[in-house]
Amino acid sequence: MxxxxxxxxxxxxxxxxxxxxxxxxxxxxxxxxxxxxxxxxxxxxxxxxxxxxxxxxxxxxxxxxxxxxxxxxxxxxxxxxxxxxxxxxxxxxxxxxxxxxxxxxxxxxxxxxxxxxxxxxxxxxxxxxxxxxxxxxxxxxxxxxxxxxxxxxxxxxxxxxxxxxxxxxxxxxxxxxxxxxxxxxxxxxxxxxxxxxxxxxxxxxxxxxxxxxxxxxxxxxxxxxxxxxxxxxxxxxxxxxxxxxxxxxxxxxxxxxGGKAANIVFDDAPIDQAVEGIVNGIFFNQGHVCCAGSRLLVQESVADELLDALKRRMATLRVGDPLDKNTDIGAVNSAEQLARITELARSGEEEGAERWSPACELPDSGYWFAPTLFTGVTQAHRIAREEIFGPVLSVLTFRTPAEAVEKANNTPYGLSAGIWTEKGSRILWMADKLRAGVVWANTFNKFDPTSPFGGYKESGxxxxxxxxxxxxxxxxxxxxxxxx
CATH class of the missing domain: 3.40.605.10 (Aldehyde Dehydrogenase; Chain A, domain 1)
Structure with a gap:
């Protein structure tokens, strides 16, 4: 039951x-x-x-x-x-x-x-x-x-x-x-x-x-x-x-x-912990976050395992009344923003990416968008290049740390990034290479008034x-x- x-x-x-x-x-x-x-x-x-x-x-x-x-x-x-x-x-x-x-x-x-x-x-x-x-x-x-x-x-x-x-x-x-x-x-x-x-x-x-x-x-x-x-x-x-x-x-x-942050998961990362970080990175505040981890870069050898776990977790997210304390994903802020999210998601399908959302019943009134992920995404897709500012995750894969850095930095934005690995040396090496103002390690979307926040390039x-x-x-x- x-x-x-x-x-x-x-x-x-x-x-x-x-x-x-x-x-x-x-x-x-x-x-x-x-x-x-x-x-x-x-x-x-x-x-x-x-x-x-x-x-x-x-x-x-x-x-x-x-x-x-x-x-x-x-x-x-x-x-x-x-x-x-x-x-x-x-x-x-x-x-x-x-x-x-x-x-x-x-x-x-x-x-x-x-x-x-x-x-x-x-x-x-x-x-x-x-x-x-x-x-x-x-x-x-x-x-x-x-x-x-x-x-x-x-x-x-x-x-x-x-x-x-x-x-x-x-x-x-x-x-x-x-x-x-x-x-x-x-x-x-x-x-x-x-x-x-x-x-x-x-x-x-x-x-x-x-x-x-x-x-x-x-x-x-x-x-x-x-x-x-x-x-x-x-x-x-x-x-x-x-x-x-x-x-x-x-x-x-x-x-x-704006931002188009890469959330990078290596093959030695704790899968369950990484899945929670991915969910928090893109579905927190309906994805209305400038530093949202809207691009998931996952190492090929663990991609299938991680995606299976991520889909199971997404299926438990509750979409609905924002005033209900059980709600995980509330309403999109405006009709205008909902139209933009809808249009960009449609472009992902038209360009050949595979779209998936968990079964969820959306309210009849208000502005709503189901949590969504796209697989089969390339760096040429609009959903991998443009800021969607909604609960939409684009999944790309990589084989080596160097490839992960290259793909993560292949964006006009430079606000944030996330790294998931058990190797401290890899965290430091990646953080040094990533062109992002904020780099989280084995966490995401954590803020503190004592910590500076800001970006590079078109992120300001x-x-x-x-x-x-x-x-x-x-x-x-x-x-x-x-x-x-």
Missing amino acids: AFEYAPAPESRAVVDIAPSYGLFIDGEFTEGAQGILDKTVSPATEEVLAEYTRGGAEDVDRAVRAARKAFESWSALPGRERAKYLFRIARIVQERSRELAVLETLDNGKPIRESRDTDLPLVAAHFFYYAGWADKLSYAGFGENPRPLGVAGQVIPWNFPLLMLAWKIAPALACGNTVVLKPAETTPLSALFFADICRQAGLPKGVVNIVTGDGATGAALVAHPGVDKVAFTGSTEVGKAIARTVAGTGKKVTLEL YGREGGRHGLEAYLAPSKPKASEE
Whole structure:
């Protein structure tokens, strides 16, 4: 008899979502100059959760001016005083973690156990970590008495809305900068709830400003002459446009873009452990992960054994209601993203790869895609070259470590990679050869606020997290008059 789980839904009652939200500028919620409202929907049910304001260039200008005004007093605070606010924010995030986890799952579509057990603990951890740095910036290795840059314009994606916010805002505030943040148009709610957390923490007005809207809103923020630092996480296409916009302006820029990570399994790897890592690497957050292990490179001699074990494991994955604590794979974030995943999967079949998915019943409403793997994939296939950003795994084989390196690096991206082997020397040799910003060994998709994250090539430049994440928000101290 098959073992069936009883439904275990998390209650929506812990979240009070308002019918409509304004922009958060200078410590207050305010209407937008254009008077345009957009809707955010639940990807799992397609129900409208709330209306939010579409900010325009005039609203961006107001937010930047508020941030510039607040910068004078915020940057003048001793680091230990800024740290108190960051600690307070971290504690409030912890206290409201259940509410925020349910909100994130409703607005994004990811399973509640991921938002509850991964996203929210990491959000709090990032604010705690950078609170610790706020009074130690002179010891970070970026010069004696480094100074903040000014106003940071930050644009974040929809796959980890609150976590990406923490990655951006925590180091910026710790260094003494002020912030104007633009959340993704499909997931604005957690950023708006964070605005309330800022007020609850007593953060001075104008230090954090939230301007919701679409791509035009983000473009206006990036191009604004009052912004000193641009931080963006998202697609490579948009990242290139941002790089062109800021070229020659003197603005500091960090770009964390797309990926097509290779997850490399050698013949001496523990098969069961590797299978769990493969599943976590590609099916975590429905594959909506820039560093997802979307290319599986497996040594020929164990390919059949590993694929049999992987298919058995995939057959146990539960697809459905993201608020159910038993759910492994939730809803795709939007109809647009579902269409892209569907189109690329179809191209894999048309180009001759063999498609397989476990038997699973998808809900009637919402945006859903079954976990899928392709075998018989070559490096010429679109599904091996293009970022799908969904629960789709392409399987390729190799014979020697050198061939594995060559295939892994045969991509315009360079964000992450995984290595599965019992030989420590092979791990070190491979890690040295792989052109990827993050290389995991016998694990995948593990994050920590103390560890830097970022890529090479078309995966962007700059690092977020760790001591390295401070650099993009600091400038060298000005020399004294006697030294000039």
